[in-house]
Amino acid sequence: MKKYFIFFLLSFLIVESVSAQSPEVITIKKYGTENAGNIIKEFSEFLYLPNVAADPVGQQKNADFIMNMMTKRGIQKVQLLRANTVGVPPAVYGEVNVPGATKTLIFYAHYDGQPVNPAQWAKGLEPFQPKLFTDAINKGGTNIPFPADGSYKSEWRIYARGASDDKAGINAIINAYDAIIKSGLAPNYNLKFFFEGEEEAGSPHLHEILEKHQSLLQSDLWIICDGPIHQSGKKQIIFGVRGDVNLELTVYASKRPLHSGHYGNWAPNPAMMLAKLLSSMKDDTGRVTIKGFYDDVTPLSLLEKKSLDEVPSVDEQMKKELGISAVEMKGVTLSEAINQPTLNINGMQSGNVGKMASNQIPTYATAVLDLRLVLGNDWKRQQQKVINHIKAEGYYVSETEPTDEEREKYAKIIKVVSNSDGVNAQRTSMDLPIIQKVIAAVKTTTQNQIVLQPTMGGTLPLFLFEKYLKAKTVTIPIANHDNNQHAENENIRIGNLFEGIVMMASIMMFK
Structure with missing residues (x-):
């Protein structure tokens, strides 16, 4: 079984060492070095667009921006998928048919964001005016200009609403495909892209879109790019949501x-x-x-229990970080609690x-x-x-x-x-063959442990994919755990953004 070891990180980013690099790695790394400035520039332009779920005009501008991102990269059948209800933000769709591919992956992220209160943001920050800092603000990071030469460091952060949740996911998915194609390589799967505009409002009309476009949205697996990596800093794969x-x-x-x-x-x-x-x-x-x-x-399976036992403990780290000395559920770890x-x-x-x-x-x-x-x-x-x-x-x-x-x-x-529009939990079995391929693909991007979580603490409307499409899903988060999603001073760590591109590319190409 041939593996593509994709390490699409820039030469100035701090990355884990690898024992060897394939020609594909070297080629894609070169592409990243040469295009870093353009990737961040486009991402910043995206962040300037207000994306509060309740603003239909702003939402349409975001959808148009994503369509342009996809079209100029040669993604096919780019279109807006609309619900039956008038005035609902559309989903942005596109696809790539790969000669010889026998399976199809759909990559999901959402472009809408939570409401903002500018008065709560740090001095000098505006929610929809992205700014670059040398580190997290609470760690003494200072504002610097976006470098003209494209020389970004891993610990630098971009502050803006949607920077992590979830425009980073859209950026990572689209640029992963772009990097593969422009480096002369090819995906191993047929690819579909689905970017939702109503997730932060609870996805009340997503079922209409899924039901209306059932045939178009058939696949072997949905890859959900949303949420943070593990608090230990290790990459994680999540098989369900609450x-x-x-x-x-x-x-x-x-x-x-x-x-x-x-x-x-x-x-x-x-x-x-x-x-x-x-x-x-x-x-x-x-x-x-x-x-x-x-x-x-529903009890965890033996495999899920084993994976949960192997999740690194971050309880003491998080208590110190959050300024608390005790937890609510006595004798229960954070990973156990969210299950x-x-x-x-x-x-x-x-x-x-x-x-x-x-x-x-x-x-x-x-x-x-x-x-x-x-x-x-x-x-x-x-x-x-x-x-x-x-x-x-x-x-x-x-x-x-x-x-x-x-x-x-x-x-x-x-x-x-x-509340009349609740969302049920969803969980995908870890032992499915295509899931094992995803795990193997992500493992090619790091020599560290991959954290396998049965359930994410947060909520996504994944049960709808299962209900209306009979689809399987797996979540691959990329954001830093301290990204302040849904709150003031939302941010994305530069290293996490590019690691996200790495992981999405590895999944697209893995055989």
Whole structure:
């Protein structure tokens, strides 16, 4: 079995040593050295385009930019795949038919991004004005101009919304193909490209696109380029994702705010009521106490358990990095924790704090719960388990604000708004032959251990590919673990960007 050892990193990047380099490696490395400036220049132009999921005009500009990237590289049948619902951001599609190829890979990334609050970004940073820094800002990195000679260093970082999540993935996929072709080499698979524009909004219309274009989107495997590499710095391959669904809870008490002196100890306090309710949902070991919460979890296979045991521990590293001394689930590693369903509090609100604080008993208290799901959980069923627990705690549950009649009848009233577009978890078997080829391909890019994770902590709509296309998926992340995705100061480490190109090229070419 011939292997193409693709190491498409620039000569100035710090890379792991290799025992030998094939002619293909040398050729592609030369291409990278000569085109580094153009790769970063195009990437920066891409980052200048606002890509907030709720902005259809901005989303269309991003889709047009990607189409141009693909067309000028000779990718065929470049087109926009639209949902039946009007106004939905399209998916950008293209394909390459390779003579003699018997299998097809589809490469996926998304071009939409999370909303931004410029006031929260570091001084001098604008979310859609990419800037280059010598290191992470919190490590003392300083802003420098983009070098005219294309001489980038591994530790340098580009700061901008979408830099890591997930325009880096699109950049890596398209430039991997470009590097192969312009170096006189060839992919071993038929290739398809699918770049979504609605992932950060929960992919509510992705199923329409998949169902409408079923025949076009047939493949042997989807390669998902999203998310960060392992916290240890090692490359990782992820075989599944957690599902996700939300609940909004609002506890009601008095119809008007009350003086805490005149009414304290007498009028119910909704903030205290909500705090007690939330506290009843978990014990001191971090286990969810809701009845049946873990009952329908599909156990890991023996191979998945073995891979999980071999994941490097980063618990002490991350505790130090995050400034925490203890973890929620006692005796459970980070890797083990993300393979279990969770109940998280995303936020709570009641009354005022800080300079706006006043001596009052508020009228209501609100919290948003985030339920992360693993294989076997159903998002509707998981929501209902929480609602059943709330009822068992003595609450009258409504979907609307309480009426006067309900206030007179029930002592404990809560409004529960159930998210109606949850996402279930998905997991692909590690022992499939084509999966083994992907693992082998990624191994050719490094002499270090490849981390094999049964499940990613985050959520992608991968169950939809399985449901509508009967497709298998595997996720190959490229971003640095401290990339601040979804938050202020999002960034991509230059070394990770180019390592991503390496991995995508290795998968396209591996035999």
